Amino acid sequence: MVETTGGGPGDGTAEVLDRPLPDGVRRRVVQIVSDGFGGLTVAELPAQLRQYARFAANRRAKFAGNAMAAALETDTLFRQRIGEKLREAQPELAGALDSGSPPPAADPLDVAAAAYVLRPTGWVKLVAAAGEEAQRADAERADEESRAELERLREELDRARELTRAETDRLRAELDAAKKEAESLHRKLRAAVSDVRRGEAALRKLQGELEAGRAEGQAQVSAAESESRRLKARLGEVEAALEASRRAAREGRSVEDMRVRLLLDTVLDAAQGLRRELALPPVSVRPAETVDAVEPGRMTPKDIAARALSENDPAILNQLLALPQAHLVVDGYNVTKTGYPQMPLEKQRLRLLGQLSQLAAQTGAEVTCVFDGAELAAPVLLAPPRGVRVLFSKAGVTADELIRQLVRAEPPGRPVIVASTDREVADGVAKAGARPVASAMLLKRLS
Numbered sequence: 469m470v471e472t473t474g475g476g477p478g479d480g481t482a483e484v485l486d487r488p489l490p491d492g493v494r495r496r497v498v499q500i501v502s503d504g505f506g507g508l509t510v511a512e513l514p515a516q517l518r519q520y521a522r523f524a525a526n527r528r529a530k531f532a533g534n535a536m537a538a539a540l541e542t543d544t545l546f547r548q549r550i551g552e553k554l555r556e557a558q559p560e561l562a563g564a565l566d567s568g569s570p571p572p573a574a575d576p577l578d579v580a581a582a583a584y585v586l587r588p589t590g591w592v593k594l595v596a597a598a599g600e601e602a603q604r605a606d607a608e609r610a611d612e613e614s615r616a617e618l619e620r621l622r623e624e625l626d627r628a629r630e631l632t633r634a635e636t637d638r639l640r641a642e643l644d645a646a647k648k649e650a651e652s653l654h655r656k657l658r659a660a661v662s663d664v665r666r667g668e669a670a671l672r673k674l675q676g677e678l679e680a681g682r683a684e685g686q687a688q689v690s691a692a693e694s695e696s697r698r699l700k701a702r703l704g705e706v707e708a709a710l711e712a713s714r715r716a717a718r719e720g721r722s723v724e725d726m727r728v729r730l731l732l733d734t735v736l737d738a739a740q741g742l743r744r745e746l747a748l749p750p751v752s753v754r755p756a757e758t759v760d761a762v763e764p765g766r767m768t769p770k771d772i773a774a775r776a777l778s779e780n781d782p783a784i785l786n787q788l789l790a791l792p793q794a795h796l797v798v799d800g801y802n803v804t805k806t807g808y809p810q811m812p813l814e815k816q817r818l819r820l821l822g823q824l825s826q827l828a829a830q831t832g833a834e835v836t837c838v839f840d841g842a843e844l845a846a847p848v849l850l851a852p853p854r855g856v857r858v859l860f861s862k863a864g865v866t867a868d869e870l871i872r873q874l875v876r877a878e879p880p881g882r883p884v885i886v887a888s889t890d891r892e893v894a895d896g897v898a899k900a901g902a903r904p905v906a907s908a909m910l911l912k913r914l915s
Contacts, residue, residue, distance in 0.1 A: 489584070493595055494537060496581030501536040502529040504553030514539045514546050540585070551586045562586060570594065782913035785905055789831040791883040797874055797902075798824065798910065799867060799888035800839040806889055806907040821853050823914040828855030836874060840867035868893045875900045 489497070502525045505513075510521050517539055520532040528536075540547050555562040561578070564570050565588045570579045576597065583591035788794060804816035811819070821837060828835040834857075841860040852858040861870045871886060875897045878884050884902040887910040888894060894904035 489537075489595065490577075490580070492577045493580045493584060496577050497540065497584050498529050498533045498536055500554055500581055500585055501540055501550055502526075502532075503557065504550045505536070507553050508549060512546075512549055514543050547585060547587075554582060554585055558582065565591075565594075780906055780909045780912065782909055785885070785909050785913050786831075788883060788885045788903060788905070789827075789833045794831070794833040794883040794885065795878065796827075796833050796835045797871055797884065797886045797897075798835070798837045799871060799886070799890060799893060799907070800837050801867070802888045802890055802893075803907040803910055807911040817850070820914075821856055821858065824856045825853035827914060838867050838870050838874070841865075868896075872896050872900065875902045878902075 505517075505520070505528055506525065510518050513521060516535055517532065520528050520535070523531065540550065551562075561571065561574065561582050564574075565579070565583055565586055570583075580595045580597070583594040789796060798820070800817065800820060801813075804811075804813075804820050808816060808819065817839065824835050824837055827833075835855060836857040836859060838859050838861070841862060850858060859870060859874075861867045868890060871888070871893055875884055875886065878901075880901060884897070886893065886897045886902050886904050887907055888904065889907045897904055
């Protein structure tokens with residue numbers, strides 16, 4: 469259906485499309501707008517599209533597709549500017565549409581998209597025809613896929629039948645083999661029964677022989693007892709000789725002790741010389757000091773937090789940073805967007821890092837500031853200030869996860885303070901043994 473509103477005859481801009489734009493045509497239209505987007509200045513763009521001016525063409529089509537389609541439909545001047553870029557890029561197609569005879573070999577979706585942008589006479593019919601052509605192509609493709617799937621299923625059915633037939637033949641062969649094996653086992657069983665009967669007869673014969681053997685054994689036992697008495701007498705003689713040899717060994721032991729002591733002194737002298745050569749320091753750490761525990765009288769972050777101070781009192785942060793070997797980890801953008809969100813990101817970073825440098829110089833604590841790398845439009849060229857370690861998270865890793873990795877890397881017992889208002893970050897680092905503080909507390913301390 470085509471309606472005319474206010475335009476003269478033959479004016480394509482007066483035609484109105486009475487149905488939704490086909491998906492294929494819409495994608496081509498968005499691509500045309502994205503391609504022509506880069507040739508326009510920021511002032512020539514509609515206000516809602518200026519934020520995408522620096523995007524690459526593919527990212528622009530991905531993230532600003534709906535906004536570009538809406539602007540093309542509602543902003544006539546913007547559509548005319550995109551149409552001029554299209555005429556420059558595809559003059560033959562634009563000329564053919566103006567003459568009312570689109571190229572027969574051209575893709576209907578490209579023709580419909582160009583007609584939608586240029587709005588020549590009869591553009592609505594071209595768009596509608598492209599939609600019908602796309603639907604017909606989808607239906608043909610679905611029909612071809614259905615036929616291919618049916619053919620595949622038929623082939624699978626034939627293969628299944630062949631496998632079933634082969635499996636049946638195999639099972640029949642196995643059944644015949646089992647029957648033959650059962651007949652063989654029956655024959656073996658009958659032969660085994662005969663062997664058992666012969667074995668019983670042999671057993672009775674062996675029992676008679678055993679009785680005779682017992683009588684002979686009794687005689688041998690008597691002879692063995694006589695031999696045992698003789699051996700006991702010989703054993704007494706050997707024990708006497710052994711005692712004599714032990715006495716001789718005890719008399720010679722003093723010489724062996726002297727040799728062992730001389731060898732031990734040699735080893736000790738060599739060890740002391742090696743210690744002097746290597747300049748080894750005395751042992752300052754004992755094994756018991758490596759066990760993580762709370763000693764009486766030693767302050768912990770939880771003891772400090774329990775004092776009668778306000779939750780956001782900077783004095784708490786001062787006490788934490790005064791602990792030996794304290795490490796302050798700062799969630800950069802969380803702090804800057806809490807304190808001065810109206811400033812650009814670059815100025816936020818510079819202001820925070822300058823204040824953290826002063827804090828590190830005052831307290832002597834180790835300071836690490838973490839920024840989210842996803843906030844960056846380009847790599848940051850930044851010289852970290854003295855006393856502050858600056859880290860950006862890698863692609864696919866958030867600043868929160870990088871902070872948790874830093875906390876887990878610290879040894880148990882070291883005071884680690886994490887400045888962030890993010891509750892998920894605070895809970896995670898608290899479980900790992902760190903002390904979370906609010907961003908507002910750090911901002912008060914810095915000011």
